[in-house]
Amino acid sequence: MPMRRWGCNMVAITNSEVETEEVGEHFGTQIPDGSVVALYGELGSGKTAFVRGMARGMGIDCLVNSPTFTIVNEYLGKRNLFHFDMYRLGGADELYDIGWEDYLGRRGVCAVEWSENVSGAFEGDEYAVRFEKLGDSSRRITIEGGNQSC
């Protein structure tokens, strides 16, 4: 069982998609390779926008769009970001069927939308990012866990 060291714990309130991207961008500059980022939140709560910001923060110049259809988008640059969407998956077993371990072995950052659908697949050292809708366009974003402060 991996030990959870002191990690990240922060809360941000955003009032637009652009601000959500900015929080993601800051997070992207801090996050080390090999990290798993589990994203939780309902439809339209800003998960993809956050990942778009993360990519920018990681210095990846790539179009970041929704991976709902393809399940995984790969953004390759100086650093690599693997953008998963578990929206259409039924459980953790299916995450392994799509090659989850291969992606972990590639030493990039794995950002996983709809992590609710694959609970149990993570080892306890992931960052958990939760999105709550406060209004039509305002969101509370809570980031916890991981091995490194952010």
Place this chain on the structure above:
Amino acid sequence: MLILSIESSCDETAVALVEDGRKVLTDQIFSQADLHAIYGGVVPEIAARSHLEVISRLAERALQVAGVTRADIDAVAVTYAPGLIGAVLVGVNFAKSAAMALGVPLIPVHHVRGHIAANYLAYPELTPPFLCLAISGGNTMLVDVRDYCSMHILGQTRDDAAGECFDKSARVMGLPYPGGKPIDELSKRGDDHKYELPRPYVGQNPYDMSFSGLKTSVINIAHHCEQTGEELDKAGLAASLCRAVSESLVGRTMTAEKELGYKKLAVAGGVAANSRIRGDFQKAAQKAGYELFIPPLRLCGDNAAMIGAQGYYEFLEGHTADSGLNAYATMGL
């Protein structure tokens, strides 16, 4: 030249036999959509396993229906990107084995190029160059088709695909998956001005599109109704959504067509089946004097005939592969 073509990148397992890129001898489709409806979406493991179970029998049936023998096949074409990797791999491995066993060339085909080529099957007179809007569950792209195998993406969605916007809105409205058809049906009974929905412009490229904000607006409207107890006018919301999506697509496409100076305009992909979008394109094209090409419904969804059509032109360009061919989840056009 007779091409055996294979498509397995998402819901459908499909096998076709196409002659010279234009003539369909047979077009076999096995849809997993019913299976997936239970889960509210595509479940990759089930998708891959189910492709595996039917692909071989489907190929046998294709030969039987077309009345051709294995010896008549001149090449094997297959979708190798993009899609659900496990599902695409089933088709790619089947095609590799078939090409090897038959001793014929193997032709890798990009799924979206296939959707564009569906127009060649429906319209024998259509030749590049033309502008094509490719709209499906996973893609939304405005493509300058300069030649059969030379394409340039003018703009694309910065977030959700148009079809995804329909699927996710349908889910919020309590409609079945895939959401395109039920929303289309419902919209015919609704007032398309009932709800005000955004038409977002994103970034510096005027041809780029965004459907995430539209999806969020639909969700917000549904939630407001839930919270206030006001009755949601589902037909009105469906009609307003179809109008918003259609206006986002048609406006940009017409501007691009004018700029390129082409007279031919094509629409491809599953979302082209939407009656509002078809109708709006017909009106706009007629007004501007453009020739409009939209494949019949059967060719709009995923199928293998379109892969056989594009495969023929890829072959003429020398785009073949050996048994080292891999499948890819994401790939540029």
